[in-house]
Amino acid sequence: MPRSQAAPAPAGVIPATNSADARPPEGIHPDAGKDTGALPVPKGYTKEQVALGNRVFHGEIADGTCGGCHGADGKGSPVAPD
Numbered sequence: 001m002p003r004s005q006a007a008p009a010p011a012g013v014i015p016a017t018n019s020a021d022a023r024p025p026e027g028i029h030p031d032a033g034k035d036t037g038a039l040p041v042p043k044g045y046t047k048e049q050v051a052l053g054n055r056v057f058h059g060e061i062a063d064g065t066c067g068g069c070h071g072a073d074g075k076g077s078p079v080a081p082d
Contacts, residue, residue: 011082036050036054039054
């Protein structure tokens with residue numbers, strides 16, 4: 001059976017390429033996502049707890065990650081809720 005080919009790009013559209021220089025739209029700043037100052041603080045919690053959670057999420061606290069306590073599927077575990 002012959003292989004199908006992709007349709008040509010519409011006029012004026014530059015087709016995507018597989019570039020080694022591809023970057024996410026937000027950039028690759030080494031501190032991206034580490035500033036918790038603008039994050040909302042849920043009722044009953046503090047900015048310090050949000051900052052600590054962010055550090056755990058990024059593996060900066062005892063090499064921890066969210067999945068370590070909340071489970072790989074995020075549905076909770078005996079250690080932490082979903």
